[in-house]
Amino acid sequence: MPRRAANKPGSQSTLSFGSRGRVTKPVTAPSQKAKALDSTPALSDQSASATPEPQQLAVTPNEPSKPHVADLAVRQQAAIEHQAPQSEEDKRALKLNKQDIWRYWQAQEQTRKAPRAHQQGMDVEEKILRHFDLSSQYGPCVGIARIKRWRRANQLKLNPPIEVLAVLLKGKSTKERAHIDELLS
Secondary structure, eight states, X not given: OOOOOTTSTTOOOOOOOSSTTOOOOOOOOOXXXXXXXXXXXXXXXXXXXXXXXXXXXXXXXXXXXSOOHHHHHHHHHHHXXXXXXXXXXXXXXXXXXXXXXXXXXXXXXXXXXXXOSSOTTOXXXXXXXXXXXXXXXXXXXXXXXXXXXXXXXXXXXXXXXXXXXXXXXXXXXXXXXXXXHHHHO
């Protein structure tokens, strides 16, 4: 294909990377103060050795000694919810045994097409709670205790699973905060 001539109308001019069209920043002369600082004599070896050595401070770990504010708020919410008088849902949830909870989880797993990733070492109760945390139809899970979220969803007639309440009421080692809430704070 032949090259076009640069002088034809409508053609693009050639870019030049030479020094002819260079734009530079204007340079200012150094101020009187800068000249005075440059003309000061260098420190002698005696005065350099007389300066005190910097003190070494003890390094503290990055982990705070107190729990996070959000964690404290969620713990207070959960404590209040656990102290509330037992409702009909609480009584139904406490009647469920481990086999009922296991059957609920197996039914949930059969509705999925792919296996769950990163849950190999977890017990069924934690899997159920994480599934509840990520179920958006029950409302947001950040900044609210799990049990309070379940009760709110129940009051709004969203039909949260009773098995989740059973895990929350029976579980001694379950956390009050949602896993995603811990990740975000």
